Amino acid sequence: MNNVLSNLLRFLLLLVAQITICQHICLFGYMTPALFLLALFLLPLELPLSLQYIIGFATGFVVDAFAHTLGVSTFACTLMMFLRPYIVRMLNGTNNNKFENIDRPEPGVKDFRWILLYTLILTSIYQISAVLLETMTVRNFGHTLLVIIGNIVFSVVVILCIEFIFHPRTKNEA
Amino acid sequence: MNNLIEFFKKAFHIIVLAVLLILSIVMLGKSLSFNDYRLSRAVQSIVGPIQKSGMGMVHRFRLGPENEALVQQNIELMRTFDNMFLIKEDTILTEMSKLDSTHTKQVRLYDYTYAHVIFKTTDRTFNYMIVDKGSNDGIMRDMAVLSPQGVAGVVTDVSQNFATVRPILHPESRISAVVTPANQNGTVIWEDNDPRVAYLEAIPQHSEINIGDSVFTNGFSNIFPKGLFIGTVKEVQVGNNASFLTIKINLATHYSDIYTVYLVENLFKAELDSLKANFKDE
Numbered sequence: 001m002n003n004v005l006s007n008l009l010r011f012l013l014l015l016v017a018q019i020t021i022c023q024h025i026c027l028f029g030y031m032t033p034a035l036f037l038l039a040l041f042l043l044p045l046e047l048p049l050s051l052q053y054i055i056g057f058a059t060g061f062v063v064d065a066f067a068h069t070l071g072v073s074t075f076a077c078t079l080m081m082f083l084r085p086y087i088v089r090m091l092n093g094t095n096n097n098k099f100e101n102i103d104r105p106e107p108g109v110k111d112f113r114w115i116l117l118y119t120l121i122l123t124s125i126y127q128i129s130a131v132l133l134e135t136m137t138v139r140n141f142g143h144t145l146l147v148i149i150g151n152i153v154f155s156v157v158v159i160l161c162i163e164f165i166f167h168p169r170t171k172n173e174a
Numbered sequence: 175m176n177n178l179i180e181f182f183k184k185a186f187h188i189i190v191l192a193v194l195l196i197l198s199i200v201m202l203g204k205s206l207s208f209n210d211y212r213l214s215r216a217v218q219s220i221v222g223p224i225q226k227s228g229m230g231m232v233h234r235f236r237l238g239p240e241n242e243a244l245v246q247q248n249i250e251l252m253r254t255f256d257n258m259f260l261i262k263e264d265t266i267l268t269e270m271s272k273l274d275s276t277h278t279k280q281v282r283l284y285d286y287t288y289a290h291v292i293f294k295t296t297d298r299t300f301n302y303m304i305v306d307k308g309s310n311d312g313i314m315r316d317m318a319v320l321s322p323q324g325v326a327g328v329v330t331d332v333s334q335n336f337a338t339v340r341p342i343l344h345p346e347s348r349i350s351a352v353v354t355p356a357n358q359n360g361t362v363i364w365e366d367n368d369p370r371v372a373y374l375e376a377i378p379q380h381s382e383i384n385i386g387d388s389v390f391t392n393g394f395s396n397i398f399p400k401g402l403f404i405g406t407v408k409e410v411q412v413g414n415n416a417s418f419l420t421i422k423i424n425l426a427t428h429y430s431d432i433y434t435v436y437l438v439e440n441l442f443k444a445e446l447d448s449l450k451a452n453f454k455d456e
Contacts, residue, residue, distance in 0.1 A: 019228075020228060024232075048187070049187035049190075049191075050186055050187040050190035050191075053187065053190050053191050053194050054190065054194065056194075057194045057197070057198065060198070061201075064201075065217045065220070065221045066221055066224075066225065068214070068218075069205070070201045070202065070204065070205035070213060070214060070217060071198045071199065071200075071201035071202025071203070071204075071205055072202060074194075074197075074198035074201060074202075075195060075198035075199060075202065078191065078194045078195055078198060079195070082191050133202060136206070
């Protein structure tokens with residue numbers, strides 16, 4: 001129950017931060033961080049898959065509604081939530097279909113390299129699909145690529161900073 | 175039958191995934207199509223008010239620069255709509271046209287600038303304000319000071335970077351004014367130590383003054399251009415002095431929250447003043 005509440009609170013805070021602050025950042029004219037992805041990254045892996053998809057869909061929809069890009073983030077988030085278990089399995093190097101409660105994708109549980117790769121791969125999936133859906137063209141592909149890479153780098157940096165600043169110390173000691 | 179249920183249990187999340195992905199694709203298609211706004215409108219009707227209040231908050235931080243831009247625009251508008259001109263013979267045009275008739279040109283009588291009030295008093299008997307521009311910015315003694323609402327005062331002292339303004343709220347303040355529609359000239363003075371109220375004196379008793387009549391500057395003083403708003407009539411009394419009315423007026427300027435003021439320079443003031451001085455001497 002406590003877990004559910006903390007997750008909800010995290011979703012709320014990160015979505016508000018995304019909508020009020022991050023959405024309006026436009027570094028060098030094209031780099032916008034997707035901070036709200038952190039809430040999806042930290043979602044417990046043992047949740048039913050269909051619930052995870054629905055959460056991804058809803059989160060994407062809220063972000064889309066405020067960014068006037070209906071469908072873009074929604075699709076990208078749902079896709080990302082679908083691929084997430086496979087990425088975790090790949091990073092763990094096991095083929096175990098069941099995730100234990102101990103297997104949380106959080107700092108303190110996993111080492112930094114794991115978290116970095118996990119964040120990088122999932123952010124890349126989100127940004128590539130979102131930017132491609134948003135531009136909907138292959139014209140000027142160089143710039144599109146620049147936007148994708150810029151967004152990925154900026155998002156990953158912001159997400160990792162927030163994640164490591166706010167993660168509870170006690171878990172590290174235990 | 176059991177197999178089917180098993181299959182559904184296993185494939186349930188795939189079905190959910192497919193439905194959600196198709197839904198988002200449909201949404202994307204709807205938002206891209208140019209003739210079907212129903213979905214975006216429905217979303218906007220929910221999101222719009224939230225975004226509006228959010229932007230209001232962000233806007234607060236940008237008010238400073240925007241205010242400066244608006245003040246600049248106001249100065250431009252004042253210059254444009256100012257109809258105080260001297261009509262003079264345009265010697266060059268008259269010569270060039272080689273005709274007997276003389277051509278005229280308009281010469282601007284007043285110029286405008288602005289400043290910000292950095293200190294003010296309103297609750298004393300001898301009130302004053304200090305603005306953040308001085309002789310370095312071309313501010314001179316006896317320039318008229320206007321608030322966004324109307325007449326505010328007169329510059330009485332100038333240093334290099336600052337200037338002192340004597341507001342209407344000062345016993346020595348005297349502004350010649352005309353009350354419309356009676357069209358009677360009088361003088362606005364301040365007596366009651368109330369920053370909202372002043373007196374209009376020297377209006378003959380026979381004139382028909384109603385509550386709510388407007389009081390404007392009449393341009394006799396060489397300081398204020400003609401037709402600037404001073405205030406509205408609040409009370410009309412037959413005074414002790416039998417020949418004049420005692421008229422209380424509500425001042426237009428809100429001295430409590432005055433910040434940006436406009437300064438008016440009479441470009442011919444020195445010339446006019448020297449004429450007046452001669453007149454006094456004789």
